[in-house]
Amino acid sequence: MKTSDFRYDLPEALIAQTPVEPRDHSRMLVYNRADKSIQHLHFYDLPQFLTPGDALVLNETKVIPARLLGEKEDTGVPVEILLLRRESKDVWEALVRPGRRLLPGTFCVFGNGLLRAEILTTLENGGRKVRFHYQGVFEELLDKLGQMPLPPYIHEHLADQTRYQTVYAKEDGSAAAPTAGLHFTPELLDRIRAMGVNIVPIILHVGLGTFRPVKAENVEDHVMHVERYEVPPTAAEAINDARASGHRCVCVGTTSVRTLETVADDNGIIQPKSGETGIFITPGYRYKAVDALITNYHLPESTLLMLVSALMGREEALRVYDVAVQERYRFFSFGDCMLIL
Numbered sequence: 001m002k003t004s005d006f007r008y009d010l011p012e013a014l015i016a017q018t019p020v021e022p023r024d025h026s027r028m029l030v031y032n033r034a035d036k037s038i039q040h041l042h043f044y045d046l047p048q049f050l051t052p053g054d055a056l057v058l059n060e061t062k063v064i065p066a067r068l069l070g071e072k073e074d075t076g077v078p079v080e081i082l083l084l085r086r087e088s089k090d091v092w093e094a095l096v097r098p099g100r101r102l103l104p105g106t107f108c109v110f111g112n113g114l115l116r117a118e119i120l121t122t123l124e125n126g127g128r129k130v131r132f133h134y135q136g137v138f139e140e141l142l143d144k145l146g147q148m149p150l151p152p153y154i155h156e157h158l159a160d161q162t163r164y165q166t167v168y169a170k171e172d173g174s175a176a177a178p179t180a181g182l183h184f185t186p187e188l189l190d191r192i193r194a195m196g197v198n199i200v201p202i203i204l205h206v207g208l209g210t211f212r213p214v215k216a217e218n219v220e221d222h223v224m225h226v227e228r229y230e231v232p233p234t235a236a237e238a239i240n241d242a243r244a245s246g247h248r249c250v251c252v253g254t255t256s257v258r259t260l261e262t263v264a265d266d267n268g269i270i271q272p273k274s275g276e277t278g279i280f281i282t283p284g285y286r287y288k289a290v291d292a293l294i295t296n297y298h299l300p301e302s303t304l305l306m307l308v309s310a311l312m313g314r315e316e317a318l319r320v321y322d323v324a325v326q327e328r329y330r331f332f333s334f335g336d337c338m339l340i341l
Helices: 043-051 138-145 179-183 187-194 233-242 255-263 304-312 315-325
Strands: 029-031 037-042 053-058 061-063 067-072 078-086 091-097 107-110 114-121 128-134 172-173 197-203 226-232 250-252 273-277 294-296 337-340
Touching: 029 043, 029 315, 037 043, 043 187, 043 337, 053 078, 053 233, 067 114, 078 179, 114 255, 128 138, 179 294, 187 197, 187 294, 197 255, 226 255, 233 250, 255 273, 255 304, 294 304, 304 315, 304 337
Parallel strands: 029 337, 053 197, 053 250, 061 172, 250 294
Antiparallel strands: 029 037, 067 078, 067 107, 078 091, 091 128, 107 114, 114 128, 197 226, 226 273, 294 337
């Protein structure tokens, strides 16, 4: 299977630069796998496709203000550090710029010295291992000095930083938002709960690897990035009970999918676990635990488009994407979404 098999043409004008207001007024393409039908609706129409007893699985990760802008301590050269993953209390894996100047032993300063970063090692992927030095609480300093790490295809300034955060985000740890969840409002979640749908929170901390292009010519040669997850016992029980009683597991976003497919056994039973996953889902994969999916539109030749293609079939996924382009849907993180039934 070639990476080029997942290419499609997207006019740049369809890449959403700002989010829709209100959140749930984004458009929603509904695709039914049983008859391959397509409907064009809005996200506030979602409840009509849910039934009492379904489990709606949400990723409660919270995006941290992971982009730090400062100076090289000895020369004052502007630098940028983008936090990817916390390895211990004060040590992080990060991306840095300019890479040629930030070698092991270098110190960077942020906020006139409120926060200092020591470059420890250079990693195989070109990133760095960084140790932070400070007084006080690191999270408070990060909130004060950091910026929200918007995807590279978003060029507009985001006036309200909370719009790159789901309304149910709770646990700090992501360098990117689980964007399918950005469409929910508290009011819509209340409507869904009142229907008797069980809203089930899990965690997968999203890394920037989600934006990295697949550079391998053959899909199977791509090395997937690793992300931390947690599926608590209450979540596993709720999903297993729903499916055992004939109801569905409806995943919000590819992050929820990757988490559940990591912890499901061969019979589709969810095991309560925490750890790291590098699961790579491509066409030919047999889904074990996911019955329906809410997802945004993904980049051409991306691992996320491959995951969606595994659920819909590659040709159908590309056909639906072509329809979305023709209908002028908005694409990517701040764009519209699709519901795959």
